[in-house]
Amino acid sequence: MELNETLKIKEVQLAATVFARSNLIADDLPKIIFIGRSNVGKSSFINKIINRKNFAKTSSTPGKTVSINYYLINREFYFVDLPGYGYARVSKKEAQRVRELIATFFEKVKNARLIMMLIDSRRGFMASDIEILSRILNKEFRMLTVLTKSDKLRNSELVTQKNNLQKEYGLKVITFSIKSKDNDEKREEVLKQINQAIME
Ligand SMILES: Nc1nc2c(ncn2[C@@H]2O[C@H](COP(=O)(O)OP(=O)(O)O)[C@@H](O)[C@H]2O)c(=O)[nH]1
Ligand SMILES: [Mg+2]
Numbered sequence: 001m002e003l004n005e006t007l008k009i010k011e012v013q014l015a016a017t018v019f020a021r022s023n024l025i026a027d028d029l030p031k032i033i034f035i036g037r038s039n040v041g042k043s044s045f046i047n048k049i050i051n052r053k054n055f056a057k058t059s060s061t062p063g064k065t066v067s068i069n070y071y072l073i074n075r076e077f078y079f080v081d082l083p084g085y086g087y088a089r090v091s092k093k094e095a096q097r098v099r100e101l102i103a104t105f106f107e108k109v110k111n112a113r114l115i116m117m118l119i120d121s122r123r124g125f126m127a128s129d130i131e132i133l134s135r136i137l138n139k140e141f142r143m144l145t146v147l148t149k150s151d152k153l154r155n156s157e158l159v160t161q162k163n164n165l166q167k168e169y170g171l172k173v174i175t176f177s178i179k180s181k182d183n184d185e186k187r188e189e190v191l192k193q194i195n196q197a198i199m200e
Helices: 042-050 092-108 125-139 155-169 184-199
Strands: 012-018 031-034 068-073 077-082 112-120 143-148 172-174
Touching: 031 042, 031 184, 042 068, 042 077, 042 112, 042 143, 042 184, 092 125, 112 125, 112 184, 143 155, 143 184, 155 172, 172 184
Parallel strands: 031 077, 031 112, 112 143, 143 172
Antiparallel strands: 012 068, 068 077
């Protein structure tokens, strides 16, 4: 496949659901990683990108997914769906378990090509995001920030939020809403970024 050609998602398989660090996938296939606070809209975003209705389970009960899900795409690379962090109503012990699982994942991951960090556009970066970000930036992973639920903000507010993140953190930022009419175009844009990350 050529660089810049749009990636086609032909096949998606749930390759693994991992609860313990000893079960993390250790192979060399390229990995596209999705991370964000719980309830940020990560499952909705992944479903849109892979074009499946409810492959990544969406839920109205935040803090439920404490596993790492690996979706094998076209038998070539993985989408890695990391557990949502920062949800106030889980126990301290559970929150700690999630942080440790994420930390171990980033220490051990092989061939991480792109990290998509999802941020609620109404909230911007929160303390728990910064904590995760500090781990990621240390490793110089390639990153794309996705401001989710953009339908909840006025366009001018969205632009301000986007510019802030770009200026303050030097991040590449896109906005996304499951309710927007342009999300097919957004999907194409994201697939292009993923393709580039895999090809390079
Ligand atoms: N208004 C709005 N709601 C969204 C959007 N994306 C997700 N949601 C809602 O936010 C809640 C959490 O979504 P989910 O994808 O399960 O988030 P996750 O916990 O990060 O995986 C659900 O009720 C979704 O319907 C969006 O773009 N706009
Ligand atoms: Mg989810």
